[in-house]
Each structure stands twice: as structure tokens, then as C-alpha cells.
Amino acid sequence: MVNILLAVDYHRTLADESEVGFNVSERVIDSILRFLNSGNAFAVVTSGAIRHVKGLDALKGRLFMALENGLIVITPSGSRVINVPVDWWQLRSTIRNALVNMGVEFSEGEASLFIKYDPVVINALRTYGVRIEVNRGMVSIMPNGIDKGYAINALKRIVKPSAVIAMGDAENDVPMLKAADIAIAVNNAIPEVKSIAHYVTMGNDGDGVIEVINKLLNCDHELIKCITG
Structure with missing residues (x-):
């Protein structure tokens, strides 16, 4: 051990x-x-x-x-x-499309999405029931509870x-x-x-x-x- x-x-x-x-x-x-x-x-x-x-x-x-x-x-x-929860991939695709429609720049991990801190965007994303993790001005978007x-x-x-x-x-x-x-x-x-x-x-x-x-x-x-x- x-x-x-x-x-x-x-x-x-x-x-x-x-x-x-x-x-x-x-x-x-x-x-x-x-x-x-x-x-x-x-x-x-x-x-x-x-x-x-x-x-x-x-x-x-x-x-x-x-x-x-x-x-x-x-x-x-x-x-x-x-x-990665199996239902995350469809939700991730939905959020990705929402970011594109809002004109928000983002980058992608293997499972997560990353954006710069913006309270307006964050408030919009909360309706999807995802985890919004803030770290010194950067934001990770990932499955709830992660x-x-x-x-x-x-x-x-x-x-x-x-x-x-x-x-x-x-x-x-x-x-x-x-x-x-x-x-x-x-x-x-x-x-x-x-x-x-x-x-x-x-x-x-x-x-x-x-x-x-x-x-x-x-x-x-x-x-x-x-x-x-």
C-alpha cells in the first residue's frame, strides 16, 4: 500500500x-x-x-x-x-452552441469548456444546471457536482x-x-x-x-x- x-x-x-x-x-x-x-x-x-x-x-x-x-x-x-457522466456530452454540445450564439470565446478540454470570467455569461449558463467553477478570473464549465x-x-x-x-x-x-x-x-x-x-x-x-x-x-x-x- x-x-x-x-x-x-x-x-x-x-x-x-x-x-x-x-x-x-x-x-x-x-x-x-x-x-x-x-x-x-x-x-x-x-x-x-x-x-x-x-x-x-x-x-x-x-x-x-x-x-x-x-x-x-x-x-x-x-x-x-x-x-465523465454519459449524459454530459449532449449537454456540453448544447452549452457549446449557446456560447457560440452569444459570441463568447471559449476553449475546450477533453470534457470541459473554458471561458474568461463574465458575470452575465455565467448567469446565463446557470440555467443549464452545470458546474461553473471560477479560478482567478477563468471559468471551467463541467458536469454538476464535479x-x-x-x-x-x-x-x-x-x-x-x-x-x-x-x-x-x-x-x-x-x-x-x-x-x-x-x-x-x-x-x-x-x-x-x-x-x-x-x-x-x-x-x-x-x-x-x-x-x-x-x-x-x-x-x-x-x-x-x-x-x-
Whole structure:
């Protein structure tokens, strides 16, 4: 059985933002490899699609990815677990047509749709009974009830860890942190996330991930005490 599953949001948690986009530093990669080599599991949990997750080539064959809030899960072996409700595809087509008719620019994931935040558009979409997930000015449109807590539960079924630790920074990470055994906010997280966390890292973004992994690898007693002590 895997000892710990460390589930980490990608944007502004695992990956730092720069002028050229998001980047996962070599220091963070090296830290994750040490964590994996100690018999643990690591997962990236994002509301984004696979094209939004970059810089993880060195972890190929070692990493779980819960994409689009767990609608798509990719295991280290490369197998894909599809958790999309069967009735979603028709509804997605209807919403896509509605966005086109409203003149709203959007992009597509494997299952989700993505738009920029616009309260008028969001109010129009709520009539379809879908999940509208806001994350720092961007919006994911997906089946009702699908959030990052759903992703954590999907990973639990696959990995079967003894404990789940989740890390995040933004409002859409709240369900993930609540579904985990231990919730961690990076220092650059919004106040809402920090308010529900068992621990707030001293470092921002990837430095916070390194900080937590170092605590876990040096742990010889109760996990929560290792992290918060």
C-alpha cells in the first residue's frame, strides 16, 4: 500500500508564474522524485486540460494526473480513467452552441469548456444546471457536482493511500482540501484557502511544495504534527 498521496494543484502551487507562463523548477522536480522514491505517490490535480500542465517530463511514468477535476485521470502507466457522466456530452454540445450564439470565446478540454470570467455569461449558463467553477478570473464549465473533491475521491479509489495530503492556492482548491486528510495552503494562497488549511507554508508556489515534502520525508511520528510542528 502507498504510504502517502500528495495531491497538488498545478497553477501557482506546483508551478510558478513568470512572464513566459508557468514553470515547474528543477528543484521542485528533484524534491518530488525523492518523495516518490520513498514509496509515496504524487498527483497533479487541476481543473485544466492536459495541455495546461507542462514541465513534468522528468516525472513521466511516476505521476498521477487528475485533469478537469478528475473527469480524466491518467495513471503512471499511461492508462486513462474516464469519469465523465454519459449524459454530459449532449449537454456540453448544447452549452457549446449557446456560447457560440452569444459570441463568447471559449476553449475546450477533453470534457470541459473554458471561458474568461463574465458575470452575465455565467448567469446565463446557470440555467443549464452545470458546474461553473471560477479560478482567478477563468471559468471551467463541467458536469454538476464535479469539483476537485471529486478528483481526490477518484484518486483514492485508484491509489488506495493510507493518507491524502492536498495543497492549493485558489478558490477552486477548497473542495480538494476539504476532501483530504491534511489540507495545506501555499503562502501565496487566497485568504479563503488559508482559512481552512491545517498548515500554511512559508514559501510561495513550488517552494511551498518543497517545504512540505521535506517535512514529510523527515517525519517519524504523526503526520499532522510533522507538518504543523
